[in-house]
Amino acid sequence: MIPVSTLKGKAVALFGLGGSGLATARALVAGGADVTAWDDNPDSVARAGAEGIATGDLRALDWDRLACLVLSPGVPLTHPKPHWTVDLARAAGVEIIGDVELFVRERRAQQPDCPLIAITGTNGKSTTTALIAHILQSAGRDTQLGGNIGRAVLTLDPPAPGRHYVIECSSYQIDLAPTLDPTAGILLNLTPDHLDRHGTMQHYAEIKERLVAGSRTAIIGVDDSHCTMIAERIEKAGGTVERISKRRPVDTGFYNDSQKIFRAQDGKAALMADLDGIQTLRGSHNAQNAAAAIAACLAVGLTVEEVRAGLRSFGGLKHRMQPVARRDHVVFVNDSKATNAEAAAPALSSYGRIYWIAGGLPKEGGIAALAPLFPHIAKAYLIGEAASAFAATLGSAVPYEISETLDRAVAHAAADAAADDSEVAVMLSPACASFDQYKNFEVRGDSFVSTVAALPDVTMLVEMPQGGQ
Numbered sequence: 238m239i240p241v242s243t244l245k246g247k248a249v250a251l252f253g254l255g256g257s258g259l260a261t262a263r264a265l266v267a268g269g270a271d272v273t274a275w276d277d278n279p280d281s282v283a284r285a286g287a288e289g290i291a292t293g294d295l296r297a298l299d300w301d302r303l304a305c306l307v308l309s310p311g312v313p314l315t316h317p318k319p320h321w322t323v324d325l326a327r328a329a330g331v332e333i334i335g336d337v338e339l340f341v342r343e344r345r346a347q348q349p350d351c352p353l354i355a356i357t358g359t360n361g362k363s364t365t366t367a368l369i370a371h372i373l374q375s376a377g378r379d380t381q382l383g384g385n386i387g388r389a390v391l392t393l394d395p396p397a398p399g400r401h402y403v404i405e406c407s408s409y410q411i412d413l414a415p416t417l418d419p420t421a422g423i424l425l426n427l428t429p430d431h432l433d434r435h436g437t438m439q440h441y442a443e444i445k446e447r448l449v450a451g452s453r454t455a456i457i458g459v460d461d462s463h464c465t466m467i468a469e470r471i472e473k474a475g476g477t478v479e480r481i482s483k484r485r486p487v488d489t490g491f492y493n494d495s496q497k498i499f500r501a502q503d504g505k506a507a508l509m510a511d512l513d514g515i516q517t518l519r520g521s522h523n524a525q526n527a528a529a530a531i532a533a534c535l536a537v538g539l540t541v542e543e544v545r546a547g548l549r550s551f552g553g554l555k556h557r558m559q560p561v562a563r564r565d566h567v568v569f570v571n572d573s574k575a576t577n578a579e580a581a582a583p584a585l586s587s588y589g590r591i592y593w594i595a596g597g598l599p600k601e602g603g604i605a606a607l608a609p610l611f612p613h614i615a616k617a618y619l620i621g622e623a624a625s626a627f628a629a630t631l632g633s634a635v636p637y638e639i640s641e642t643l644d645r646a647v648a649h650a651a652a653d654a655a656a657d658d659s660e661v662a663v664m665l666s667p668a669c670a671s672f673d674q675y676k677n678f679e680v681r682g683d684s685f686v687s688t689v690a691a692l693p694d695v696t697m698l699v700e701m702p703q704g705g706q
Contacts, residue, residue, distance in 0.1 A: 238260075238263065238264055238267060238391065238392055238395075239264055239340060239343055239390075239391050239392075239393060239394070239395045239396070240264055240267035240268035240269075240395070241264045241265045241267070241268035241270060241339050241342075241343055241391070242268040242269065242343065242346065242347075243268070243339070243342045243343055243346050244265060244268060244269075244270040244304060244305070244339075245268055245269035245270060246269060246270070246271070247270055247271065247304035247305075248270075248271045248273075248302050248303050248304060249265055249270045249271065249272050249273070249303065249304055249305055249306075249307060250272075250273055250274075250275075250295050250298060250300075250303050250305075250306045250307070250322070250326075250331075251265065251272055251273070251274040251275070251306075251307040251308075252274075252275055252276065252295060252306065252307075252308055252309065252312060252320070252322045253276060253308060253309025253311060253312050254274055254275075254276040254278070254281035254282060254284065254285045254309075255276075255281065255309060255311065256389060257309060257310070257336055257389040257390075257391075258274075258276070258281075258309040259281075259284070259285060259288075259290075260336070260389040260391050260392050261307060261309070261335075261336045261339065261389070261391055262274045262285060262290045263288070263290070263391075264336075264339070264391040264392075265307070265339075266289075266290060271291075272290065272291055273291050273292065273293050273295065273298060274290050274291065274292050275292060275293060275294055275295045275322075295322055295325065296321075296325070300325055300326065300328070300329035300331055301329055303326075303329070303331050304331075304332070305331060305332040305333070305334055306322060306323075306325075306326040306331050306332070306333045306334075307334060307335065307336070307339065308320070308322065308323070308333055308334070308335055308413055309335070309336075310335055310336075310407060310409035310410045310412075310413060311409065314333065314409075314412055314413065315412075315436065315440075316436045333413065334413050334414070334415070335409075335410055335412075335413025335414060336389060336390050336391050336410070336413075337384065337390055337404070337406060337410045337411070337413065337414040337417060338413055338414040338415065338416065338417070339391060340390045340391060340393075340404075341353070341414065341416060341417055341418060342416065343395075343396065344396050344402070345418070347395065347396040348396035348397060348398060348400070350398075351396045351397070351398075351399075351400050351401070351402060352401045352402070352420045352421075352537040352538070353401075353402045353404065353418075353419045353420050353421075354369055354401070354402070354403045354404070354419060354420060354421045354422075354423070354533045354536075354537065355384075355404045355405075355406050355417065355419035355421075355422050355423070355448055355452070356369070356403070356404070356405050356406065356422075356423040356425070356529070356533075357405070357406045357407070357408070357411060357422075357423065357424055357425070357445055357448050358423070358424055358425025358426045358427070358445070358458065359425075359426055359427055359428045360425065360426055360428070360522070360579075360580075361425045361426065361522060361525060361526050362385070362386075362405050362406075362423075362425060363385075363386050363405060363554055363557065364523065364526050364553075364554045364557055365423065365425060365526040365529050365530055366382065366384075366386050366403055366404075366405040367382070367386065367554045368518075368526060368527065368530045368547075368548075368551055368554075369403050369529075369530045369533055369534060370382040370403040371547055371550070371551050371552070372530060372534050372539065372543070372544055372547030372548065372551075373401050373403065373534065373537075373539070373547075374547075375543075375546060375547040375550055376534075376539055376543040376544075376546070376547060378399070378401045378539075379397070379399055379400045379401060380400075380401045380402075380403060381393040381394055381400060381401065381402050381403070382403050382404075383402075383403075383404060383405075384404035384405040384406055384410065385404075385405040385406060385407045385410060386405040390404055401537065404419075406448055408441060408444045408445055411444050411445065411447050411448050412444050414447075415447075416451070417447065417448055417451050418451045418452070418453075419448070419451070419452045419453070420452070420453050420454070420536065420537055421452060421453065421454045421456060421532070421533040421536040421537060422448045422449040422451065422452030422454070422455055422456065423448075423449070423456045423457075423529045423532075423533055424445055424446070424448060424449045424455070424456070424457045424458065424464055424467065425458045425525060425526070425529060426458045426460060426461055426464060426525070427441070427442050427445060427461055427463040427464055428461065438463075442463045442467070445467075446467045446470075446471075449467065449471060450467075450470075450471055450474075450476070452476075453477065453536075454477050454478075454479060454532075454533075454536045455468070455471050455476055455477065455478045455479070456478075456479045456481060456529055456532045456533055456536070457471075457478060457479070457480055457481065458480075458481050458482065458483075458525055458529070459480045459481070459482055459487065459490075460482055460483060460484050460485075460525070468480055478490075479491065479532045479536075481525060481528040481529050481532060482525070482528075483521040483522065483524045483525035483528070484521070486499070486501060486506070487501055488501060489501055489502060490532070491509065491528040491529075491531060491532050492528065493521060493524035493525065493528060495513075496511070496512040496513045496518075496519075496524055497510070497511050497512070497513070498510045498511075498512065498524065498527055498528050498531060500531075509531050509541060509544070509545075510527065510531060510544065510545050510548050512524060512527055512548070515548060515549060515551065516553075516560045516568070517551050517552060517553030517558070517559070517560065518548065518551065519558065519587040519588070520558070520583050520584075520586060520587035521586075522583040523558070523583075523587075527548060530544075530548075531544050531548075534547070552699070554574075555571075555679075555682070555699075556571055556572070556573040556574040556678060556679060556682040557572060557574045557575075558570060558572050558583065558584045558587065559571040559572070559682075559699065560698050561685075561686050561689060561697065561698055561699045562686075562689045562690065562692075562695045562696060562697050562698055562699075563695065563696050563698060564651075564655070564692065564694055564695045564696065565655070566657075566658075566659070566660050566661065567651070567654045567655060567657075567661055567662070567663055568660075568661075568662050568663075569651075569662070569663045569664075569689045569695070570584065570588070570662050570663070570664040570665070570666070571665055571682045571685050571686055572584040572664060572665055572666035572667075573665055573666075573667065573671070573678045573679070573681045573682030573685060574678050574682070575666045575667060575668060576597075576600065576667065576668070576669060576670050576671070576678055577600040577602075577668060577669070578600070578602060578603065578604050578605070578606045578607050578668045579606065580668070581595070581604075581607060581666040581667070581668040582606070582607060582610060584664060584666045585607060585610040585613055585614070585664075585666060586610055586613070588613065588661075588662040588664065589613060589659075589660075590613065590615050590657070590659050590660070590661045590662070591613050591614050591615060591661065591662050591663075591664050592614075592615055592616055592618070592650040592651075592653055592654045592657075592661060592662070592663045592664070593614045593615075593616070593617045593618065593650075593664055593666065594617075594618045594620065594640075594643065594646045594647065594650055594663070594664065594665045594666070594667070594685075595617055595618070595619060595620070595623075595627055595666065595667050595668050595669070596619045596620040596621040596622070596623040596624045596627055596667055596668075596669055597620065597621040597622065597623055597667045597668075597669030597670055597671050597672075597673055597674065597675075597681070598621065598622055598623065598669055598670040598671065598672045598673040599622060599623035599626055599627075599669055599670075600668070600669060600670065603623070603626055603627065603630055603668075604627055604630050604631075604668050605630055607668065608630075608634070611631070611634045611635050614635045615636070615653070615654075615657065615661065616635070616636045616637060616638070616650070616653055617631055617635050617636070617637040617638075618637070618638055618640040618645075618646035618649055618650050619637055619638070619639050619640060619646075620640055620641055620642060620643055620646050620667075620674070621641075621667075621669060621673045621674050622669075622673045623668075623669050624639045624640075624641065625639070627668075642674075643665070643674070643681070643684055643685060643688065644684075644688050647663070647665075647685065647688045647689060647692075648688075648692075650663045651663055651689075651692055663689075665681075665682070665685045667681070683702035686699065686701065686702055687701065687702060
């Protein structure tokens with residue numbers, strides 16, 4: 238835990254007592270703040286009270302004596318309308334912040350030289366975050382990973398000399414972190430997302446821009462117009478910008494050419510890393526992730542050789558294009574995190590011939606957007622509620638069967654793949670939510686891994702999930 242000493246002795250209101258909110262309340266109390274916490278869920282309030290955290294309806298507080306309102310990132314700040322606590326804070330002129338802001342203030346107060354890499358973007362941020370942490374750890378650096386991935390940021394170990402922080406930041410967290418100041422800040426890409434919470438694409442982009450605008454080194458993907466303009470603005474304001482691209486060369490920065498990452502500098506291009514043969518970094522989207530990771534790790538002092546070694550040993554992000562087993566010419570890939578068509582597209586584009594397990598609770602639009610990738614699919618095995626609708630979309634373009642359940646789909650796909658003469662993948666990339674048959678995508682992915690492990694003569698590439706066969 239990181240005790241929040243910067244608010245010691247000050248009165249603080251906290252709203253939102255879910256996982257990260259409760260962790261924030263504990264950190265504030267440990268640092269000596271006078272906290273009053275509340276939540277719209279009575280069970281959450283009771284749980285906090287049982288831990289000795291002072292609770293009370295924030296409407297009854299004297300807001301003029303508060304130092305700040307600490308808001309959980311899941312609570313609306315602006316759209317569709319501000320939460321009632323936000324209205325109270327603004328009426329009293331009280332600052333509204335979140336756990337990431339508390340973390341960066343504590344870092345500045347305790348160990349301002351601790352390297353901090355912060356990552357955001359619409360897509361790819363979790364893989365990039367995990368990759369950076371792995372490279373740092375493999376190079377022997379004291380590394381703390383958290384934020385929007387894994388552990389809540391204030392549950393990490395406190396700042397200490399030489400300790401590196403790798404923090405994934407959602408737009409909600411950035412919106413509540415006005416002084417976020419990473420050593421290296423990464424903005425991978427921007428496409429419309431969370432507009433119910435941010436109102437417009439312009440506002441969403443403005444929030445994401447704050448992370449890189451406050452960075453010592455801003456690492457920005459320039460394959461979309463919003464990010465391109467952000468890079469130009471920061472550079473014109475005197476900031477240090479490293480551009481990255483998965484599609485084309487850049488004048489200064491890092492770019493992908495046939496799964497090789499080059500660094501362009503002073504009119505010359507030098508090879509930084511060759512991703513060919515690294516199964517966990519297949520595809521142009523992962524080339525972008527790798528380029529960002531390379532730029533960030535070099536920015537905090539790693540050598541090129543340390544970075545290359547970390548790339549080669551990266552095991553992948555669990556449930557995201559994760560090679561989990563192999564049998565002769567067949568690789569089994571867990572892409573359970575692909576819960577809609579857009580999320581499934583990178584995996585389908587990264588393998589030439591696929592025995593595809595898809596389906597679950599369908600999302601709007603189904604899989605029609607994946608039609609350009611249908612030539613990659615040798616056969617589809619359809620499960621869950623979406624099976625009939627997906628079959629209608631596939632039509633005569635792709636051979637398919639309605640397998641109904643995951644275990645049956647794995648058995649049939651594995652048998653068909655074994656009879657194929659090519660290098661092939663049996664891939665779970667559902668393009669659907671899991672809730673018709675599983676609690677969440679993690680449980681679905683673990684079920685896939687356990688089912689694959691039970692096949693004869695497979696070589697597992699990952700550890701068995703807890704409770705697996």
